[in-house]
Amino acid sequence: MFATGRETHGAIARRLGVSRQSVMRWYRAWRKGGRAALRAAGRAGRKPRLAQDQLGRVEAALRQGPRAHGFRTNLWTLPRVARIIKQLTGVQYHPGHVWRLLGALNWTLQRPAKRAKERNDAAIRHWVTTRWPAVKKTLGGAEPGSSSRTRAASRSGRRFGARGPRAAKPRS
Numbered sequence: 001m002f003a004t005g006r007e008t009h010g011a012i013a014r015r016l017g018v019s020r021q022s023v024m025r026w027y028r029a030w031r032k033g034g035r036a037a038l039r040a041a042g043r044a045g046r047k048p049r050l051a052q053d054q055l056g057r058v059e060a061a062l063r064q065g066p067r068a069h070g071f072r073t074n075l076w077t078l079p080r081v082a083r084i085i086k087q088l089t090g091v092q093y094h095p096g097h098v099w100r101l102l103g104a105l106n107w108t109l110q111r112p113a114k115r116a117k118e119r120n121d122a123a124i125r126h127w128v129t130t131r132w133p134a135v136k137k138t139l140g141g142a143e144p145g146s147s148s149r150t151r152a153a154s155r156s157g158r159r160f161g162a163r164g165p166r167a168a169k170p171r172s
Contacts, residue, residue, distance in 0.1 A: 002030050050101070054089045059105050061088060075112065 001012050009027065013020045029037040050058070061084050067074050069084060078095040081102065086092050093101065 002027055049091050049093075050085075050089060054091075055101070055105065057088050058085055058101070062105075062107070 001007055007015070009023045010020055013023045016023070026038060061069065062076065062081065065074055066076055066080060069080075071080060078098045081098045082093050082095045085098070085101070
C-alpha cells in the first residue's frame with residue numbers, strides 16, 4: 001500500500017482497523033528497511049508450556065469427566081484440573097492459573113444448581129397449585145387506598161379540629 005502511494009495514511013488505518021500512529025510507524029520502518037522491516041518480530045512473551053497435542057490430551061481427559069479419573073463428585077475444580085494436567089503432561093500449573101488454559105480450550109465457568117437434599121418436589125408442586133392462590137394477595141381483594149392518609153400534613157394546611165400546640169393558633 002505504501003509503494004503505490006494512492007492511499008493516505010488515514011485511509012490505510014481505517015482499512016486495516018488500526019490507529020494512524022501505527023500506520024505512520026510502519027511507514028517510517030518501510031522507508032528505512034523496505035518490506036523486510038515490516039516483518040513481524042514474532043511471538044511476544046513466554047512460549048506456552050503445553051504443546052497443542054498435550055492440550056488435546058488434557059481436553060479429552062476433561063471430557064471424560066472427573067469420576068473417570070477417580071474423583072468422588074462429577075465436578076471439575078481448578079485444583080482437580082491442575083492435577084490432571086500434571087498426570088498427563090508432567091507440567092505443573094498453579095490452580096489459580098489453570099483457568100487460562102480452560103479459557104484457551106473454550107471451557108467456561110459452570111456452577112451447579114444448589115438444591116436441598118430434603119427437597120420434596122411433589123409437596124412444592126401441591127403448595128404452588130393449592131395453597132399459594134389462597135394466601136396470595138389480589139388487587140381486587142383490598143379496600144381502595146388513599147395516599148393522603150400517609151402523607152405528612154403541610155404547615156399551612158391545618159385541618160379543623162387538629163391536635164397539638166399549633167392547632168389552637170389562628171392563621172394570620
